[in-house]
Amino acid sequence: MNVGGPADTPVRPAALDIPALRRERLDRLRRVLRDADVAGAVFLDPINIRYATDVSNMQVWCLHNPTRYAFVASEGPVVLFEFASCEHLAEGIETVDEVRPATSWVHLMAGPGARDAAALWAAEIAELVRRHGGGNRRIAVDRLDFVGYLALRDLGIEVMEGQDLAETARAIKTPQELTAMRQSIQACEASVMAMQAALRPGMTERGLWSELHRENIARGGEWIETRLLTSGPRTNPWYQECSDRAIEDGDLVALDTDLIGRHGYCCDISRTWRAGGGMANDTQRRTYAQAYGHLLRLLARIGPGVTLADLAVQIGDPPDGDHVYSCLIHGVGMCDEYPVAFWHRQDGRYDAPLLPGMTICVESYLGPGQGAEGVKLEEQVLITETGIEVLSSLPFEEAWL
Secondary structure, rough: OOOOOOOOOOOOOOOOOHHHHHHHHHHHHHHHHOOOOOOEEEEEHHHHHHHHOOOOOOOOHHHHOOOOOEEEEEEOOEEEEOOOOOOOHHHOOOOOOOOOOOOOHHHHHHHHHHHHHHHHHHHHHHHHHHHHHOOOOOOOOOOOOOOHHHHHHHHEEEEEEEEEHHHHHHHHHOOOHHHHHHHHHHHHHHHHHHHHHHOOOOOOOOHHHHHHHHHHHHOOOOOOOOOEEHHHHHHHHOOOOOOEEEEEOOOOOEOOOOEEEEOEEEEEOEEEEEEOOOOOOOHHHHHHHHHHHHHHHHHHOOOOEEEEHHHHHHHHHOOOEEOOOOOOOEEEOOOEEEEEEEOOOOOOOOOOOOOOEEEEEEEEEEEEEOOOEEEEEEEEEEEEEOOOOEEOOOOOOOOOO
């Protein structure tokens, strides 16, 4: 469903060329590294490793246990340092030139020998920099603790921030990435529709939320980052996670998918329904119409060249006394990512333009200050050369408007 303007005609998912997807991402990442004048980068964040290599291994576990990493030379090889006994996972992946066993100094793996393990890790990285850096001894690293930083510094390696480089690369989607994202959204929306069909008064919020997990996995998805589904009075304020509350007939039920789906691409959309079906009451309809109107205003104002600051100024301040969402828009790719537009006068704001090839989630939430139920809505869109393409297509409750 295209709403707002200007918008291009949605494109149905095409066949995905996975080798081309890998080449496109690696080429884009290397361009960013060369522009930053580094010999290469070391990525420990599993999402950045996936982007660079397309090798997936215990993604969620490795988010809090950085026990595998990849070295990407700006001009040279990609070396994947894999978790023990997992070297076979990179077989057949043409963007990985070499696989080596990883050396981890996290306490889980190294115990009191963390500094010695970090020294071994740093020596191997420094040798790759020496061999493939052309004399450049600067490398970018995305998430590096103090022990690892000191180990590299002791070997004369200059370390610079790498997460900003990774997110700069990831912000502009390649053609095959857009195909992968469309397929992920299509699978996610089928999962959400199955979830809506399963909604019955009397079931718990957790029970309903579990339907999305099951359907996502069955359709090739990977994991869900949050548990944002609430009903009735728990819909206001937002950011409460699902509970054992039994959903009652006539309750509003609001959800945010926050779902890592097919091919590792995020589908982040939100809808609000009414348990038991039927027409919403006057208060529910009024809140829904206001949240939907805010969504339309955002969709009408985003496009190529629009800056985050301009958008915030045009939207203005949130209504006094009401609960609203924490931001206006945010980037999306293999997870939520750069950039983010915050409300006008909100802390943490920064400015940047929206560029063709960015994929953006447009957020709307309204929780009336008098304590009535809240409504959460969200669309996922592509910034094009001429406007936007709304990638998500789940229907809204138009009879309530």
